[in-house]
Amino acid sequence: xxxxxxxxxxxxxxxxxxxxxxxxxxxxxxxxxxxxxxxxxxxxxxxxxxxxxxxxxxxxxxxxxxxxxxxxxxxxxxxxxxxxxxxxxxxxxxxxxxxxxxxxxxxxxxxxxxxxxxxxxxxxxxxxxxxxxxxxxxxxxxxxxxxxxxxxxxxxxxxxxxxxxxxxxxxxxxxxxxxxxxxxxxxxxxxxxxxxxxxxxxxxxxxxxxxxxxxxxxxxxxxxxxxxxxxxxxxxxxxxxxxxxxxxxxxxxxxxxxxxxxxxxxxxxxxxxxxxxxxxxxxxxxxxxxxxxxxxxxxxxxxxxxxxxxxxxxxxxxxxxxxxxxxxxxxxxxxxxxxxxxxxxxxxxxxxxxxxxxxxxxxxxxxxxxxxxxxxxxxxxxxxxxxxxxxxxxxxxxxxxxxxxxxxxxxxxxxxxxxxxxxxxxxxxxxxxxxxxxxxxxxxxxxxxxxxxxxx
Amino acid sequence: xxxxxxxxxxxxxxxxxxxxxxxxxxxxxxxxxxxxxxxxxxxxxxxxxxxxxxxxxxxxxxxxxxxxxxxxxxxxxxxxxxxxxxxxxxxxxxxxxxxxxxxxxxxxxxxxxxxxxxxxxxxxxxxxxxxxxxxxxxxxxxxxxxxxxxxxxxxxxxxxxxxxxxxxxxxxxxxxxxxxxxxxxxxxxxxxxxxxxxxxxxxxxxxxxxxxxxxxxxxxxxxxxxxxxxxxxxxxxxxxxxxxxxxxxxxxxxxxxxxxxxxxxxxxxxxxxxxxxxxxxxxxxxxxxxxxxxxxxxxxxxxxxxxxxxxxxxxxxxxxxxxxxxxxxxxxxxxxxxxxxxxxxxxxxxxxxxxxxxxxxxxxxxxxxxxxxxxxxxxxxxxxxxxxxxxxxxxxxxxxxxxxxxxxxxxxxxxxxxxxxxxxxxxxxxxxxxxxxxxxxxxxxxxxxxxxxxxx
Numbered sequence: 001x002x003x004x005x006x007x008x009x010x011x012x013x014x015x016x017x018x019x020x021x022x023x024x025x026x027x028x029x030x031x032x033x034x035x036x037x038x039x040x041x042x043x044x045x046x047x048x049x050x051x052x053x054x055x056x057x058x059x060x061x062x063x064x065x066x067x068x069x070x071x072x073x074x075x076x077x078x079x080x081x082x083x084x085x086x087x088x089x090x091x092x093x094x095x096x097x098x099x100x101x102x103x104x105x106x107x108x109x110x111x112x113x114x115x116x117x118x119x120x121x122x123x124x125x126x127x128x129x130x131x132x133x134x135x136x137x138x139x140x141x142x143x144x145x146x147x148x149x150x151x152x153x154x155x156x157x158x159x160x161x162x163x164x165x166x167x168x169x170x171x172x173x174x175x176x177x178x179x180x181x182x183x184x185x186x187x188x189x190x191x192x193x194x195x196x197x198x199x200x201x202x203x204x205x206x207x208x209x210x211x212x213x214x215x216x217x218x219x220x221x222x223x224x225x226x227x228x229x230x231x232x233x234x235x236x237x238x239x240x241x242x243x244x245x246x247x248x249x250x251x252x253x254x255x256x257x258x259x260x261x262x263x264x265x266x267x268x269x270x271x272x273x274x275x276x277x278x279x280x281x282x283x284x285x286x287x288x289x290x291x292x293x294x295x296x297x298x299x300x301x302x303x304x305x306x307x308x309x310x311x312x313x314x315x316x317x318x319x320x321x322x323x324x325x326x327x328x329x330x331x332x333x334x335x336x337x338x339x340x341x342x343x344x345x346x347x348x349x350x351x352x353x354x355x356x357x358x359x360x361x362x363x364x365x366x367x368x369x370x371x372x373x374x375x376x377x378x379x380x381x382x383x384x385x386x387x388x389x390x391x392x393x394x395x396x397x398x399x400x401x402x403x404x405x406x407x408x409x410x411x412x413x414x415x416x417x418x419x420x421x422x423x424x425x426x427x428x429x430x431x432x433x434x435x436x437x438x439x440x441x442x443x444x445x446x447x448x449x450x451x452x453x454x455x456x
Numbered sequence: 457x458x459x460x461x462x463x464x465x466x467x468x469x470x471x472x473x474x475x476x477x478x479x480x481x482x483x484x485x486x487x488x489x490x491x492x493x494x495x496x497x498x499x500x501x502x503x504x505x506x507x508x509x510x511x512x513x514x515x516x517x518x519x520x521x522x523x524x525x526x527x528x529x530x531x532x533x534x535x536x537x538x539x540x541x542x543x544x545x546x547x548x549x550x551x552x553x554x555x556x557x558x559x560x561x562x563x564x565x566x567x568x569x570x571x572x573x574x575x576x577x578x579x580x581x582x583x584x585x586x587x588x589x590x591x592x593x594x595x596x597x598x599x600x601x602x603x604x605x606x607x608x609x610x611x612x613x614x615x616x617x618x619x620x621x622x623x624x625x626x627x628x629x630x631x632x633x634x635x636x637x638x639x640x641x642x643x644x645x646x647x648x649x650x651x652x653x654x655x656x657x658x659x660x661x662x663x664x665x666x667x668x669x670x671x672x673x674x675x676x677x678x679x680x681x682x683x684x685x686x687x688x689x690x691x692x693x694x695x696x697x698x699x700x701x702x703x704x705x706x707x708x709x710x711x712x713x714x715x716x717x718x719x720x721x722x723x724x725x726x727x728x729x730x731x732x733x734x735x736x737x738x739x740x741x742x743x744x745x746x747x748x749x750x751x752x753x754x755x756x757x758x759x760x761x762x763x764x765x766x767x768x769x770x771x772x773x774x775x776x777x778x779x780x781x782x783x784x785x786x787x788x789x790x791x792x793x794x795x796x797x798x799x800x801x802x803x804x805x806x807x808x809x810x811x812x813x814x815x816x817x818x819x820x821x822x823x824x825x826x827x828x829x830x831x832x833x834x835x836x837x838x839x840x841x842x843x844x845x846x847x848x849x850x851x852x853x854x855x856x857x858x859x860x861x862x863x864x865x866x867x868x869x870x871x872x873x874x875x876x877x878x879x880x881x882x883x884x885x886x887x888x889x890x891x892x893x894x895x896x897x898x899x900x901x902x903x904x905x906x907x908x909x910x911x912x
Binding site: 034041073074087113114117118120122125126129130131133134135137138139140141142143144150151154176177178180181184207208211307308309310311312313329332333334335336337338339340341438 | 490497529530543569570573574576578581582585586587589590591593594595596597598599600606607610632633634636637640663664667763764765766767768769785788789790791792793794795796797894
């Protein structure tokens with residue numbers, strides 16, 4: 001471990017792998033530091049002479065490593081201003097508009113909401129892009145169908161049917177730029193004034209509904225999921241049946257039936273947010289609600305958890321009577337979703353590379369979930385561990401636990417941020433996301449979490 | 457010329473280039489027919505035996521050509537249902553939500569609104585994507601800044617300054633999913649009830665403003681552009697100063713000043729739609745209005761005309777006081793625009809491949825413009841020919857001219873579709889887009905246009 005350029009104003013520790021050579025070890029350590037955000041954009045690096053002296057390598061080795069990283073785009077070299085870290089993005093999650101976002105980059109990050117973006121299938125996605133571009137006819141570069149490309153809708157139709165039990169003919173699918181856009185478009189075309197939403201739930205999604213002209217009615221979630229009897233007169237209800245966010249509850253079969261009955265009796269719309277339905281670990285996945293009531297349910301899925309949020313690819317499966325209205329709202333919002341990413345995702349699904357990737361991720365996340373449970377030991381009040389990328393851990397005093405987490409440099413979600421209206425006496429807990437941390441950083445993050453929980 | 461499979465229910469003429477070999481000539485002719493939309497998706501092709509007999513080639517040659525096109529994705533082969541044209545998009549423009557869209561695919565297409573998508577720089581875009589993905593750090597695949605990637609905002613800042621005279625610091629830029637989204641987001645955050653828009657103008661854009669909660673006030677356009685004196689109490693005015701749509705007028709310098717004065721005096725916002733500002737043919741480009749009044753003007757640009765609408769990439773340059781509100785509206789609409797396309801466009805601009813492509817397009821469109829003028833001869837009432845991808849051709853009787861065009865199989869735009877409220881006595885004309893037709897089809901399209909105009 002060398003803190004070799006504290007003299008350059010940067011406090012950085014590098015851990016070059018002894019298995020790498022001198023030059024490639026240095027390259028890799030620098031690359032990781034930039035990728036991880038430890039070396040901030042614009043940071044000036046020491047001169048090669050200084051670096052070589054500090055590290056005990058030749059100046060030629062130091063220069064070669066800098067040159068390589070300049071060529072790769074991580075660093076920039078300009079006459080007069082030396083070698084600097086290129087303008088690159090902030091650390092993962094720091095910009096994600098999660099209610100529990102803290103300022104600054106935490107040492108350990110167990111905030112929920114993002115997948116392991118280090119697992120993005122770079123090579124497979126590039127292959128799919130190349131193939132999509134090679135076979136796209138010229139008109140594919142013009143304006144397209146506001147519902148999205150028929151290639152992707154056809155591929156999703158098959159995938160959603162077999163993987164999620166969704167009845168999804170291509171003509172009932174609308175491709176969106178992620179989940180939030182789907183929720184926004186749907187909110188705009190719904191008749192009625194109020195949308196029922198789970199309490200606790202994600203405040204960001206409640207705000208999206210409000211911005212699009214509807215009021216939000218909170219409906220309590222208990223150990224069986226949303227209380228279907230409390231839906232009342234709402235025009236629609238938004239639910240996360242496979243893995244409720246943030247409590248992790250799976251909607252009970254009786255509740256599923258009751259929601260379907262409510263929708264049929266009142267003409268209400270059930271909006272199914274299937275944000276992490278692909279990830280279920282201990283038994284058969286729970287099929288989508290939509291398969292039970294395709295005429296009442298709008299199914300919303302996304303590539304944000306399976307591939308990466310950056311792609312901004314989502315899909316809606318709609319009852320027939322809503323398709324034209326949603327497509328029209330999409331047209332007047334942004335014409336249609338970007339075409340090349342749609343064609344690439346269709347390629348990925350048709351070639352089964354998407355299934356392979358999802359399976360590999362499921363294994364990885366399951367191992368992470370198991371390590372979390374191992375480290376916590378036999379602790380009561382750990383919820384939602386059968387699926388998804390997060391768990392709810394009940395605590396006696398949420399504020400105290402959060403203060404201890406902050407002292408440990410650990411960022412986690414707080415259940416308290418998810419109530420529509422906070423009140424004394426609510427259950428208290430930490431919302432722990434295990435998708436985000438990079439593989440190497442995960443054990444230390446778990447240690448920090450254990451320390452926080454042992455402090456109770 | 458072989459109409460070799462009329463027997464298969466398809467009336468198709470192929471023109472294989474004698475310079476190609478038998479097999480590759482057949483492949484190319486088939487590929488072009490699918491790309492051009494002459495062979496519709498789902499069309500069943502004749503059996504190889506039939507094809508070989510009709511064309512006088514060996515059955516092996518016919519089979520090899522089919523196999524190649526199946527491998528490329530143009531055709532599909534399934535046991536029992538034979539070889540068919542793969543599910544591909546409709547002909548260019550047919551789905552573009554232009555007011556003048558006709559049903560069915562016209563023989564000749566001179567509708568305005570789209571660029572020559574046959575000129576999309578496939579190889580350069582793929583290179584840029586590859587480089588973007590190779591250098592993107594992992595966090596680039598997570599949620600990002602609602603304003604867009606800093607790499608692209610930085611690249612645009614330089615490009616817009618030098619190419620369009622726009623004062624565009626990266627922190628005042630918001631990347632959008634095309635022009636329409638920029639207009640929608642801005643409309644939502646504007647104070648006031650009314651937005652002034654050019655009359656004639658694009659009805660689709662007026663509808664976008666209405667959908668986002670504002671009323672539209674028509675302001676007449678004359679030979680000097682929009683009548684600045686008629687702006688009145690509107691919260692904002694949307695203008696196309698470089699090349700008014702659809703009249704092609706360039707906003708007169710005095711009007712530019714008057715609009716700036718109106719904005720400063722009333723606190724109004726000027727929305728500059730610079731949709732084809734890159735394409736000016738006979739003299740120096742007219743700089744953007746924004747450069748004169750960066751505190752009052754929202755500048756909207758797009759890659760839809762320079763690269764292709766399918767990318768859904770646009771940008772807003774905002775006065776400082778609007779940046780946060782627009783970024784917040786973007787966040788609640790779709791988080792942010794898809795990341796990989798943004799990084800690729802930044803690559804394209806930084807490597808100057810974007811400039812080279814724009815220059816090459818400008819030459820091509822200028823030649824097309826010249827051929828249009830040559831074919832029309834010394835005709836009065838041809839407007840807007842100094843710039844852009846369309847011209848306005850005045851006619852005595854628009855309805856009659858459109859009827860003649862329809863009889864010729866020629867699709868063109870109609871000035872009459874662009875008035876806020878049609879009235880007798882309005883000027884009449886055809887809006888002729890010369891960006892859309894493929895290079896080979898252009899001369900015939902011009903002949904059809906000349907015939908229509910000679911019929912007066």
